[in-house]
Amino acid sequence: MNSSNPTVQRKESDRQGQKKWYSSFTSRPEIGPFGVMLLLFLLLGYFSIPEGEFSINPFAGEGFNALGIRNNFRVIAQLGIVALGAGMLIIAGEFDLSVGSMIGFAGGCMAMILKWGFAVVIPYISFDGGFHFEGLKLFEITDVSPLMALLITLCFTLSFGWFQGWLIVKSGIASFIVTLGGLFFLRGITEVSYRAFNRAPDQTAGSTTVTELPDIKNIIIVPGHGEMERDAAKLLPNDQLLEILSKVPANTVAKLTEQLTYINEKVANNKTALAAKKMIETLEKSLAGAKKSGNDSMVDILTKKIEAGVEVPPVAAKAVTDIDIAKAYIDTIFTARPVANFFGGDIMEPVFDWLYFSVDWNVNMYGNMFAKGMYSCLMIWLLLALVCYFVLSRTQAGNWIYSTGGNLSAAQANGVPTNKVKISLFMFTAFCATMFAACQVFEVNTADTAKGNLKELEAIAAAVIGGVVLTGGFGTILGIILGTIIFGIAKEAFFYIPGIDGSFYRVFLGAVLVTAALTNENIRKRIIGSL
Amino acid sequence: MSDSKKPLIEIKDLVKRFGNFTALNGVSLDVYPGEVHALLGDNGAGKSTLIKVLAGVHPATSGSIIIDGKEGKFSTPRQATDAGIGTVYQDLALNALTSVTRNFFLGREIKKGPGAFGLMQMKEMNRITIEEMAKIGINISNPEQPVGTMSGGQRQTLAIARAIYFGAKILILDEPTSALGQKQQMEVLKTIKDVQKLGHIAIILITHNEIHARLIADRYTFLSLGEVIGSGLAEELGGDDIKRLMAGGAEIGDLRDELGA
Known part of the structure; x- marks a missing residue:
């Protein structure tokens, strides 16, 4: 006999490698998508920094200025809303190609009923x-x-x-x-x-x-005039605007005056700075011309002038008029159509106000406020994501969804109403498509038949990139969120990379999609068939 | 094993016909609490039909099933489960992708809140899972690990523990050791032994493996062509009897001789 006789009994668990301190991060299925997302964020951040400027802060570029954030997260959130429904359904082992058409249908339905x-x-x-x-x-x-x-x-x-x-x-x-x-x-x-x-x-x-739907979310009640659109209210004759203003409490007027003064000063300062910048640019151009023609004395003079800096007469700040205050007041009146505003309006305005007035960040080159808030669809996406997360990971329904997709016969044998689970999720994808449509219709006040085209495939792709396996039973809400961000940000990030065609983002997404699918399948196999 | 004990389940003259075909032709057997009753027979002997009738998948054509003195009539698997019959099929009805706890409580989650949207009480469910698995001899350190990471034997144990926890007094095990490695077969047999030791559960063990049956069975029933062709206590039956009866009663003689001829 030549068998070894170990003194310590080896256990099955001994065959599993020792866990490293970081393995709780690296073994999470979301780690891949998270890395890709980070990469895209950095690409977008650094490549969108204007030429000639340098910054180690990735938020310094155009991609992440206030308007960039507002617009990027609108694209992401809209896709995210349908990706949640699609992802949950795929986890239950089915999928829905009608999502995109459902968006068009729901949008049309809503707009036509409104009209x-x-x-x-x-x-x-x-x-x-x-x-x-x-x-x-x-x-x-x-x-x-x-x-x-x-x-x-x-x-x-x-x-x-x-x-x-x-x-x-x-x-x-x-x-x-x-x-x-x-x-x-x-x-x-x-x-x-x-x-x-x-x-x-x-x-x-x-x-x-x-088309020609009223701007429903901006219908407000103007004192003395009843319901009207915000823009129409601002175009009222001056005497009527002053009439409105006369009923506004004094402290509100004071606050609005203060804000308008701040804005006007800022605009004036930026105008001055812009004028100075323009002058320097002119001088530099002349300098280049002088160098070319070999006019040494001119080069000397111009160089000295540029080094000394230019002095431009400061632009005077515009005075704040009562009409301005009245218009600013009309801007602050809360909507009379909260449901339309919930879907199509803006959120986080106080934060963006604070960023403009106190942090001095949300400022465009002319000194005005860059973005007034985030699109409402972001909130709807995040709310839905929160609900989905709770349902999927914490509730009985979540366990049923995973088991319906993971092993249908096992779920049925244990009394899970798998048919009800599936039907409910098909209804949920329809619900998500309707939410998407509501956000669009109430935001832009138009609808057309092409709305939502291809969204069903984008939603599936986002879910798969986020770690959902098409055969079901595997995936998380966090993963779907990451997949959505990757899908939504790729186009923007590739747009800023110098020297390459912007359409490369599709090449990139295709490769990421297939890589993700392979990785997901690998993880799934490792879980099913390990040891 | 005294015969003064009352059987937990009495099956009397059970007949099951599928159209013209008689799958079971008057099968009777008694199973006692704390005993392993091995149900043996060749392919097509009617073992599967018998367990499906007991599990409520097929209703019986005639005959009776008496559990704890009460007549049971099952037309759905749910009714059989409610009457205390827990069936562990070969495929175990487990979802390999989710955790041990989620599988243990699948379809019967402990929750607080409205309907299917009630929050699962994960801590309590984890605790119960660990306890119930430990009762029949498997210590799992992490009830959150996916079932896919468990060995075949551990999975069998999970399915058995689940059936017992949810009220199975009569545990039907369908070929629990098939498709397992040597070591895992032993693991499963140990688990069955542990369930036997609990004392209040009657186990019906369906198997092809004579050696496994002999290791743990207290009583045998042999089926052939839908009828009982022999039964008895383990100590009464000799090895040759078992071999002969398993083959359907035919005198097949020594396999070695047969093959040599």
């Missing part, structure tokens, strides 16, 4: 004066509130989500096919509806857009 109202009509065929359709109007609501429009739209989208889910679990047909059908069906029905409702009096087909 023309809502009616329930029973169509019937009439032969009176030739074969044609007539409609029997059961009831009609005109002048629908934003909330009502949203709720009616949700009725449609959630029913459609339910129907797709029901069809998939009852028939066993792959969700790919059923929702691909949904993709065509919804886009088609949206287009048809636009044309039908936009039809001109002469019955020629109408356009596939809804």
Whole structure:
């Protein structure tokens, strides 16, 4: 016998390598996406710093000035809203290709209801004066509130989500096919509806857009004038503006005056600085010309002048008038349509005010405020993400979602209502698409049939980049969030890299997507088949 | 094992027909608490049908199942589970991607709050999982580890512990040692032994492996072509009897002779 006889009994656990202090970070599935996100942030930060300037602070560039942050996070948040729904559904083992069309459908539905109202009509065929359709109007609501429009739209989208889910679990047909059908069906029905409702009096087909909606989120109650749009209120005749101002409390007027004075001074200072900069530039140009022509005395004079610096007469700050104060006051009146503002308005205005007035950061080159806040969709995305995180990682429903995707028969054997789980998630993706649409419609006050195009695939890509496995059962909300940020920021980051075509961001995303899918599959296999 | 003990489950003249085909033709057997009752038989003998009838997957055509003196009629798996029959199938019904605790409580999570959106009480669930696994001899250090990182034997233990915790008085184990390595087979047999020691649980063990049966079974029932062709206490049966009955009662003689011929 030649077997070794160890004095200490070896255990199964001994075969697992010793854990390093950092392994709790590196073994998390989100570490990859987090790294890529960081890389993109740095690319965007450093490459967007204007040429000739140097900074080790990545926030010094255009990519991360107040307006950059505002716009980038709008792109990210909008995609994020649908990526959450898509990701949760993939974790449960199904996916939904109808999301993009659902966005178009929901947006159209909402905009049309807001514009023309809502009616329930029973169509019937009439032969009176030739074969044609007539409609029997059961009831009609005109002048629908934003909330009502949203709720009616949700009725449609959630029913459609339910129907797709029901069809998939009852028939066993792959969700790919059923929702691909949904993709065509919804886009088609949206287009048809636009044309039908936009039809001109002469019955020629109408356009596939809804425009000229009022700026609902900016409808305010102006004292003495009732409800009107903010911009219209600011264009009121001067005497009426002064009339409005006369009823504003004195301390509010004082505060507004102080702010306006600050702004005017800032604008004046920046104008002075800009003039000085321009003068230096002119001098430098002349210097270059003098050098070229070999005019040594001129070079000497110009060099000395540039070194000494230029003195420009300071631009005087504009005086603050009562009309300015009245307009500034109108800007501060809170919306009379909170639901529209919730979806399409801005958030964090006090923070951006503070950044402008106190931190001296949120300032554009002319001295005005750069961004007035973040888009509301950011808040909706983060709220949804928080809810999804709790549901997925802390609740019974979360455990059911993971098991439905991870091992369907095991879930069923343990009494998990897997069909209900799936149908609910199909409804949730429809809900997310509707939220996306609401943010868009109430923000820009228009809708058209192409809205949401390709969003279903982008949402799936974002989820996969964030560590979700397409076969189900694996993924986290944090990962989906990171994947969304990567997808949303890549375009912007590549735009600033000098000397390369901006479209390389697609090349990059394609490579990241496939790499992520390979990594995810590896991690999944390691968990399923280890030891 | 005195015969004065009352059986926990009595199966009497159980008949199950699928159309013209008679899968079970009057099967009777008693299982006692704290005993391992080995159910042996060749492929197609009716073992699977019997456990499916007991688990409520198929309703019986005739005959009765009496649990603790009460007649049981099962038309769904839920009814069987509620009556105290816990079935651990070969595939174990585990989700390898989630944690031990999440699997232990799958479908029966401890939660606070409204409906399916109630918050899971993870700490309590972790504690119970560790305790229940320890009761039948497996110490897991981290109940948050994915089931996929556990050995086959540990997974079997998890499924058994889960069935017991959720009220199984009669534990049906379907080929628990098949598809496992030597060491893990022993692990599972030890687990079964530990369940046996708990004393109040009746175990029905379906197996192909005569050696494993002999290591832990207290009582045997042999099935062939849907009928009981022999049964008895472990100490009454000799090795040759077991071999012969497992093969369906045919005198197959010594395998070595057969192959040599």
